[in-house]
Amino acid sequence: MPPPADTRIGVKICGLTEPAGLEAAVTHGADWIGFVFFARSPRHVTPAQAASLIARVPQAGPRRIGLFVEPTDAQIAAAVDAAALDGLQVYAAEERALEIRRHFGLPVWHARGVATAPDLPACSALDGLVIESRPPAGSDRPGGNAHPIDWTITRGWTAPVPWMLAGGLAPDTVARAIAQSGARAVDVSSGVESAPGLKDPGLIARFIRAARGGHNQDGDYQPR
Numbered sequence: 065m066p067p068p069a070d071t072r073i074g075v076k077i078c079g080l081t082e083p084a085g086l087e088a089a090v091t092h093g094a095d096w097i098g099f100v101f102f103a104r105s106p107r108h109v110t111p112a113q114a115a116s117l118i119a120r121v122p123q124a125g126p127r128r129i130g131l132f133v134e135p136t137d138a139q140i141a142a143a144v145d146a147a148a149l150d151g152l153q154v155y156a157a158e159e160r161a162l163e164i165r166r167h168f169g170l171p172v173w174h175a176r177g178v179a180t181a182p183d184l185p186a187c188s189a190l191d192g193l194v195i196e197s198r199p200p201a202g203s204d205r206p207g208g209n210a211h212p213i214d215w216t217i218t219r220g221w222t223a224p225v226p227w228m229l230a231g232g233l234a235p236d237t238v239a240r241a242i243a244q245s246g247a248r249a250v251d252v253s254s255g256v257e258s259a260p261g262l263k264d265p266g267l268i269a270r271f272i273r274a275a276r277g278g279h280n281q282d283g284d285y286q287p288r
């Protein structure tokens with residue numbers, strides 16, 4: 065699950081639940097699309113739902129990532145057996161994330177909730193890091209909270225593996241977040257929705273264009 069080979073910003077559109085959002089992510093050149101296998105999420109999909117969405121993704125389209133929170137092996141196996149996933153985004157202790165990678169043989173991105181620079185990991189044996197905000201008080205899920213981090217904390221951080229910035233990004237803020245954080249890849253869910261769990265194709269198009277400095281997938285200039 066490496067980031068794009070060229071210098072353009074990598075974009076992940078997370079929490080897809082229906083075809084219109086999925087098609088917008090594919091059409092506008094997302095690098096990764098995410099499916100949330102966590103029952104308490106408004107973006108929760110079953111393995112069968114994910115499989116039917118993934119069947120619409122062209123072979124050369126975005127890589128398909130399954131999100132899991134403190135999962136059992138059986139939960140992951142159900143998703144991996146049903147849907148063609150290219151990688152896993154895991155919310156669990158690093159030891160458990162490593163065990164999942166060994167067991168399933170898929171790349172694993174480790175989601176890490178951070179608030180200040182000392183929270184940033186100095187090392188990781190996983191394939192990538194998703195640098196997330198910590199959930200706000202009262203939230204019952206570790207991601208997808210529309211809650212940003214202080215984007216400046218990653219300046220000067222020597223990341224041990226490829227990483228992406230997540231948490232509270234939106235079409236109007238993503239360019240500033242990239243400039244302030246130094247991130248080369250970004251992840252969004254709530255900021256491209258018209259309601260929790262329902263992606264807005266227009267916001268997806270705007271987000272991807274804004275992340276890439278006003279350029280779409282083909283490099284055509286699009287005014288912001």
Ligand SMILES: O=C(O)c1ccccc1NCC(=O)[C@H](O)[C@H](O)COP(=O)(O)O
Pocket residue numbers: 078079100102105106107131133155194196205206207208209210211230231232233251252253254255
């Ligand atoms: O989206 C969820 O509901 C969710 C639930 C449990 C774990 C992770 C979840 N989402 C993760 C993401 O969508 C992104 O990796 C990231 O947190 C960005 O979310 P947002 O702040 O909504 O843009």
